[in-house]
Amino acid sequence: xxxxxxxxxxxxxxxxxxxxxxxxxxxxxxxxxxxxxxxxxxxxxxxxxxxxxxxxxxxxxxxxxxxxxxxxxxxxxxxxxxxxxxxxxxxxxxxxxxxxxxxxxxxxxxxxxxxxxxxxxxxxxxxxxxxxxxxxxxxxxxxxxxxxxxxxxxxxxxxxxxxxxxxxxxxxxxxxxxxxxxxxxxxxxxxxxxxxxxxxxxxxxxxxxxxxxxxxxxxxxxxxxxxxxxxxxxxxxxxxxxxxxxxxxxxxxxxxxxxxxxxxxxxxxxxxxxxxxxxxxxxxxxxxxxxxxxxxxxxxxxxxxxxxxxxxxxxxxxxxxxxxxxxxxxxxxxxxxxxxxxxxxxxxxxxxxx
Numbered sequence: 001x002x003x004x005x006x007x008x009x010x011x012x013x014x015x016x017x018x019x020x021x022x023x024x025x026x027x028x029x030x031x032x033x034x035x036x037x038x039x040x041x042x043x044x045x046x047x048x049x050x051x052x053x054x055x056x057x058x059x060x061x062x063x064x065x066x067x068x069x070x071x072x073x074x075x076x077x078x079x080x081x082x083x084x085x086x087x088x089x090x091x092x093x094x095x096x097x098x099x100x101x102x103x104x105x106x107x108x109x110x111x112x113x114x115x116x117x118x119x120x121x122x123x124x125x126x127x128x129x130x131x132x133x134x135x136x137x138x139x140x141x142x143x144x145x146x147x148x149x150x151x152x153x154x155x156x157x158x159x160x161x162x163x164x165x166x167x168x169x170x171x172x173x174x175x176x177x178x179x180x181x182x183x184x185x186x187x188x189x190x191x192x193x194x195x196x197x198x199x200x201x202x203x204x205x206x207x208x209x210x211x212x213x214x215x216x217x218x219x220x221x222x223x224x225x226x227x228x229x230x231x232x233x234x235x236x237x238x239x240x241x242x243x244x245x246x247x248x249x250x251x252x253x254x255x256x257x258x259x260x261x262x263x264x265x266x267x268x269x270x271x272x273x274x275x276x277x278x279x280x281x282x283x284x285x286x287x288x289x290x291x292x293x294x295x296x297x298x299x300x301x302x303x304x305x306x307x308x309x310x311x312x313x314x315x316x317x318x319x320x321x322x323x324x325x326x327x328x329x330x331x332x333x334x335x336x337x338x339x340x341x342x343x344x345x346x347x348x349x350x351x352x353x354x
Contacts, residue, residue, distance in 0.1 A: 049111075060108035063091075078113055081124035088127070092134045099138040106131050145299040147338040148306030152298070153179065155291055157231060166243055166266045167258050171283055173240040174255060176233040178303040181205055181221035182325040185281075185300035189274045193241070194251045201225050203234060210326055219326045244268050255280070309338040 049057065064087060068075050073083050092102055106122050113120035121127055156175065160168040178188055183205075190209040197204045202224045210219050226232035245267065246254055253274040258266050281300065288298055304325065311321050318333070327333040 048115075056104060057108040057111055060105050061112050064105070064109060067091075078118050079109075079121050081121040081126050084109055084121045085127050085130045088130050088134060092138065097138060098140070099135040102131065102134045102138060143297065144335070145301040145305065146297045147309045147336075148179070148298060148302040150306075150310065152291075152293060153303070153306065154231065156287060156293075159291060160287060161230075166268075167283070169236075169240045169243055170255060170258070171287065173236055174280065175284075175303060176231070176236050177205070177223070178300060179307045180223045180233045182304050182307055182321075183207065183221065184210070184304065185277060188300075189253075189255055189277065189280065191254055192251050193246050193248060193254050196237075196248075203237070207326075221324060305336040305338065308333070308336045309340075312337045313340050313343050 065075065067087050067090070068079070068083065071083075071086075073079075088102065088105065091097070091105060106127075110120040110122040113122075122131070153175075157172055160172045174188060177183055177191075178185065187207045187210050191205060191207070195206040195208065197206075202222055205221045205223065207219045207221065223233050225234040229235055241248065241254070244254070246252060252272050255275045256268045256271075256273060257275060257279070259269050261267050284300065308321050308325055311324075312318065318330070321337075322330065322333045325333060325336065327336075
């Protein structure tokens with residue numbers, strides 16, 4: 001019934017420009033709808049996905065259509081469930097395939113049908129069973145980063161401060177902000193100086209980029225001055241900003257690459273481009289190795305988890321922990337909490353002589 005070529009329907013829809021919705025016009029139930037209204041519907045439909053998801057789906061759909069053409073299967077809409085199932089099986093045999101990649105491909109195929117109001121072949125029992133089987137086969141045990149312990153946290157900062165270089169100070173600042181703000185590394189690297197608001201006893205950070213910020217409104221974290229000056233995030237941040245010569249009234253990323261400038265020593269690059277995650281990860285691993293902690297499964301997520309766990313062990317209201325971490329659900333927050341022995345024994349102590 002719907003034998004319109006797939007390219008005519010969604011190729012423009014999936015493109016980075018996405019300005020010409022002619023394919024969408026041809027399948028609208030209300031053929032009398034004005035072009036301006038069609039365009040509006042088209043743009044609103046695009047808003048259902050983030051930019052990153054659109055990019056992934058576009059790549060997945062391109063791979064799927066290429067396989068369809070090479071297999072000699074009619075490139076028409078909608079696709080038969082048997083063709084989708086066969087493609088998923090062959091797709092799963094590619095190198096370095098994971099269960100998440102299979103899920104992403106299935107979601108892409110579903111989306112390309114549902115976005116124009118058509119039933120997806122992924123709803124068939126055949127495709128559902130293939131997807132379940134492949135996800136089970138490709139699944140790997142989840143290895144979460146361990147929560148950082150207080151003594152390890154202090155040891156890392158103590159070691160880094162022995163060499164008061166800009167590179168070490170940058171890492172210290174990243175660690176204390178990630179810890180006290182429960183901030184993911186991706187959000188941390190996206191911070192600009194204009195996102196800070198300094199008060200006498202605390203400062204706030206606006207996070208424009210958060211993985212769990214579904215509506216892209218941004219999140220704000222409040223960080224207090226610490227009584228222990230050596231580990232005070234307020235002091236460390238101010239010290240880093242001064243050493244890096246960052247203009248407090250500017251708009252630069254505060255964590256950027258470092259270069260050696262002749263006659264001026266080390267300094268942040270002038271190009272306003274944030275530090276790459278790989279650089280931040282490698283620098284952290286390098287310091288963990290110097291402390292003999294490279295085998296402890298510690299990473300950037302460990303600081304977020306360790307801080308949340310420490311607050312929970314001290315009896316802080318879980319709603320406050322959830323708000324600081326930006327978690328949407330209680331179950332998501334509890335995945336980060338690691339209770340210490342003393343608190344775990346409270347369960348048995350409550351039973352007493354029962």
